Amino acid sequence: IKFALEKIKKGLSHEDFHSFIKIKNEDGENLLHCACHKNRGETIEFLISFTKSEVDSETFKQMLSDHDNFKYLPIHRALSVYNPQLFKNFFALYEQNFQPMEILQFLTAKDKNGDNFLQYATDHSKNIEVFEFVLKKIENLFNDNEEMKKILLIKGKYRGNILLQSVSSHKTIFCYLLEHVFCKYFKIKEFAYETNDMDKHGENI
Numbered sequence: 475i476k477f478a479l480e481k482i483k484k485g486l487s488h489e490d491f492h493s494f495i496k497i498k499n500e501d502g503e504n505l506l507h508c509a510c511h512k513n514r515g516e517t518i519e520f521l522i523s524f525t526k527s528e529v530d531s532e533t534f535k536q537m538l539s540d541h542d543n544f545k546y547l548p549i550h551r552a553l554s555v556y557n558p559q560l561f562k563n564f565f566a567l568y569e570q571n572f573q574p575m576e577i578l579q580f581l582t583a584k585d586k587n588g589d590n591f592l593q594y595a596t597d598h599s600k601n602i603e604v605f606e607f608v609l610k611k612i613e614n615l616f617n618d619n620e621e622m623k624k625i626l627l628i629k630g631k632y633r634g635n636i637l638l639q640s641v642s643s644h645k646t647i648f649c650y651l652l653e654h655v656f657c658k659y660f661k662i663k664e665f666a667y668e669t670n671d672m673d674k675h676g677e678n679i
Contacts, residue, residue, distance in 0.1 A: 495525060506540075518555065531571070549580070580676075592636060636650050
């Protein structure tokens with residue numbers, strides 16, 4: 475990849491290469507989205523570093539905040555990376571380039587399936603360390619128990635709130651949510667009521 479990009483760079487003017495870096499594929503993904511599909515640490519780090527060095531700061535911010543055709547940001551795709559530290563480094567790019575409220579807007583916006591970032595993370599986090607990291611970041615951004623309760627109870631398009639969603643998608647995440655999150659934010663009566671939430675098939679937990 476490094477060799478190919480360097481060769482393309484030599485064959486184009488600065489302006490044309492700048493345009494090339496920002497190009498999107500048929501799924502609306504830019505270079506940062508695509509970097510995460512490789513799932514190889516050195517490739518991801520190179521593509522991020524290369525992009526930062528070739529575009530100005532505003533363009534880089536735009537690429538970080540670009541949605542693909544499924545309304546996913548590059549940070550969504552970064553959840554497919556197996557290395558937790560790589561995901562944390564990727565998340566740090568958002569913290570370096572955006573204000574906390576902007577990041578919160580990114581994480582609470584809904585994708586094409588009607589899921590926010592926490593719901594997406596419930597399905598796509600490769601390990602519990604990444605999911606815990608995402609959850610703690612969202613908790614710190616809200617810094618408000620009532621607002622956090624609301625985000626935990628938002629229903630996805632198909633499978634109810636994230637606790638109900640995690641039952642079928644990730645057993646370890648379900649256990650973590652049950653023990654460390656829902657029991658922390660909800661009293662027994664609230665918990666009993668909210669865990670009676672139903673998915674699109676009319677099934678509860």
